[in-house]
Amino acid sequence: MKRLTFVAAGLSLALALIPTLSRAEEGPEPLSFREDVGNLPSVQRGARDFMAYCSGCHAMKYLRYNRMGTDLGIPDDLLKANLMLGTDKVGDPIPSSMPAKQAESWFGRVPPDLTLETKARGSAWVFSYLQSFYLDDKRPLGVNNPYLPGVSMPAVLGELQGWQKLAAPEKGEAEGAPKFELVQAGSMTPEEYKAFVTDLTNFMAYASEPGKSERIALGGKVMLYLLVLLVLTYFLKKEFWRDIH
Ligand code: HEC
Incomplete structure (x- = not known):
């Protein structure tokens, strides 16, 4: 009996360690972020911005427009007029408007589907990644990202965020999230941009599990x-x- 308890304890310890181990190799520590899929206005703004800035390259093939419309309280006609760029059937999943072949030759990589992105990388990672594009003239697109070194995604939000360069870490400074210096301001202030990225990340977190806020409410x-x-x-x-x- 004792031995069995011992084995069980060892097994649960090993299982508990797995997520830590797989996260450890993901590069620098992400910024702290608390996702809030229950914040409906934020998720709605994120949906609008995702369609405008991201769906040109990235699909969300596991999320259908009408499911999103129902969950986010967006009627079909508004959905069709404002959010559906690639199709006119509300039962369709969210496509990317870019043919995979062309994407491959333009970026060297097909932009991945983002439905489950916050589950795969964690929402704090996505929140950090979207704020960490920096100027790097050694890269073909002129930008790099510490969270995805050698990144092949262009800095599509550069006009909003502004352009930044990587700041050298000060001596003796503890390693943490990388620091940047803004060299050219964008159309948004840093606070506005942070709020913009928060909305986008909340929307992506919603997309990865559309039933989540319902589940939490039901749990109570x-x-x-x-x-x-x-x-x-x-x-x-x-x-x-x-x-x-
Ligand atoms: C011009 C095309 C393009 C646009 C627009 C674009 N992306 Fe990307 N994205 C890419 C490509 C290409 C990659 C693959 C990068 C790599 O692996 O080096 C990528 C990768 C990513 C990743 C990392 C995927 C992973 O886990 O490896 C995230 C997250 C992401 N994009 C989010 C976004 C968001 C959010 C937007 C909208 C604000 C956006 N992208 C707009 C082309 C694009």
Whole structure:
């Protein structure tokens, strides 16, 4: 029995370590980020911005327009007029407008599908990646990114964020998220840009699990139900045992 407990403890420790190990190789530490898929206006703005700035290259083939419309409270006509750029059927998944062959020859890599991106990399990683493009004249596109060294995605948000260069870490400074120096301001202030990227990341987190905020709300109700049931069963037990003691 003792041995079994020991094996079980060892196994659960090993399982607990797996995510840490696989994360460790992902490059620099991401910025801290708290995703909030329950923040509907933020997710809506993120959806609008994703369609405008990202869906030209990236698809979300596991998310259908009408599912998104229902979850985000966007009626079909608004959906069609503003968000659906690649198709006119609301039951279609979100396509990328770029043919894979061309993408391959332009960027050397087909832009990956982003439906499950925040699950694969973590939302803090995505939040950090989108803020960390910096000027690097050794790269063909003139930019690089510490979170994806040798990145083949252009800095599509450069006009909004502005252009930055990598700041050398100061001596004795603890290693953490990389630091940058803005060399040319963009159309947004740093705070506005951060809010913009927060919305985008929240939308991507929503897309990776559309039922999440529903699940959280349901979880609360289930706990309440169980609590009420606990009180009732307690009194029932007292009632059953009353004559026996
Ligand atoms: C001009 C085409 C293009 C546009 C527009 C574009 N991307 Fe990309 N993206 C790429 C390519 C190409 C890659 C692959 C980069 C690589 O692996 O080096 C990529 C990679 C990524 C990755 C990392 C994927 C991974 O895990 O390896 C994320 C996240 C991402 N893009 C998010 C976005 C977001 C959000 C937007 C909109 C703001 C966007 N992209 C707009 C071309 C594009």
